Amino acid sequence: MKRFILIKQSHLQNNIVMQNEQFNFKAAKEQIDLVYYIVSLGFQYSKQNHHDYWFKSPLHEEHTASFKVDRRRQIWYDHGTGQGGDLIDFIKAFHRCDFKESLTKLQEYLGLNPSTMEAKNKQNIEQDNFENADKHIHIIAERSVQKYYLRQYIQSRHISISIAEKFLKEVDYSLKERNYTALGFANNDGGYELRNKYFKGSSMPKAPTIISLTEGKNDISQQSLSVFEGFFSILSFLELLEKDKHFTEKPDSILVLNSLSFLNKSQDLILSFGQIDMYLDGDTAGKKATKHALSWSEKISDCSHLYESFKDLNTYLVPQDLQCKEQEEPKISYGLRR
Known part of the structure; x- marks a missing residue:
């Protein structure tokens, strides 16, 4: 495995690079704000009280926010399920993976966000305009699954393409004024369950x-x-x-x-x-x-x-x-x- 260290590249940003050393997940965790990490997955906090940020749980469906993040201590607790812990515990619960896989997820996250993570963590979350961002996912288009990385994601879950194509679509959607693409599984009311390797969400209406x-x-x-x-x-x-x-x-x-x-x-x-x-x-x-x-x-x-x-x-x-x-x-x- 590899270790991430911070190196100054310019006055505009810090960049995370990988060295051929053991991955130091404790040091990496300290570079990530748990509130920002959850928001980056597409979830918005509903209220904030001092150091506590309340979300509708990313781990299950609910109507009232019962998922609390203590930003000062960088820990979370889900009152709906009784689960809680630190960043690694959240990654394990959200991605349904073990400790080893959670480190891989952490490496992938750091590797995909070198230019924005450090700058974001230096800002106050309140100033990132989350309240004014579009909190709803809007479906733009759907088609048969064509993109290589989505087909590879299906196969990484050990599902054959022939079975997946009977039930899944490739869906373009917008979130916070940016466009994305994911696998879409339609419900009976016209909404979609959306998944790709780095995103888990739903479009409205939510239904079985x-x-x-x-x-x-x-x-x-x-x-x-x-x-x-x-x-x-x-x-x-x-x-x-x-x-x-x-x-x-x-x-x-x-x-x-x-x-x-x-x-x-x-x-x-x-x-x-x-x-x-x-x-x-x-x-x-x-x-x-x-x-x-x-x-x-x-x-x-x-x-x-x-x-x-x-x-x-x-x-x-x-x-x-x-x-x-x-x-x-x-x-x-x-x-x-x-």
């Missing part, structure tokens, strides 16, 4: 997605439904289904909640099916939601035991897929369209 996979059964009470939390989980499920790993029967329909907050709102729809299998994430929030859903009816089954000890179906899929080899990532800023 229900997809019919089979035809011929008119009576919904005779149909089967599989419920997932996010779209990479259903893509992983279909990938595993194709490989005959555990999942031998294709459900008649799939429901992607796109947020656990839609579970209760989808109760009537879920219970209208004759057989319901739950494939929610294996974290605390996912297990709690699954337990809640099981209380609704005996026809609901918890299938998370099939990927026990993994955070979700995608993290289960990756070590199982020995055919897919990781490719070297191009060192460019993904998603930005100039």
Whole structure:
């Protein structure tokens, strides 16, 4: 691994360069303002009280800001889930990765932001005009997935392009007066879940997605439904289904909640099916939601035991897929369209 050190290049900026030494993540952490890091991911704080900044949680859907960052101490706490910690803990929770991967994410972030990070950290966040920035994502255009870096991102998640193309689009969107491109997964109300390697967000309206996979059964009470939390989980499920790993029967329909907050709102729809299998994430929030859903009816089954000890179906899929080899990532800023 490599170490980042600061070298003066001019009176305008400092630049971060890599030396052939061990990466010093403690020193790197000290160069990053946690509030700015979260804002750079596309999230805006809702209020500020002294050193405390309150966000609607980047880790789950919510209507009232319960995610607090203590900027003085550079720590965070999510009152909705009970999680908390420092920058590394946030990277691990947000990207759903382990400690080793979080260091890679930190290196990538520093490498992609050499000209702006130091200058931004010397400013007050309040003066960066976040309140006046456009807080909503606006969809500009959609098309089939064509860009190399998006197709590579799909493959890095061990999803085949043939499966991904059935459900994902390449979406151009604007945020804070800048244009970007990401993978888009459409919901039933016309909004998108947006993902690329460095961004996780949603366009309005936010809603679940229900997809019919089979035809011929008119009576919904005779149909089967599989419920997932996010779209990479259903893509992983279909990938595993194709490989005959555990999942031998294709459900008649799939429901992607796109947020656990839609579970209760989808109760009537879920219970209208004759057989319901739950494939929610294996974290605390996912297990709690699954337990809640099981209380609704005996026809609901918890299938998370099939990927026990993994955070979700995608993290289960990756070590199982020995055919897919990781490719070297191009060192460019993904998603930005100039």
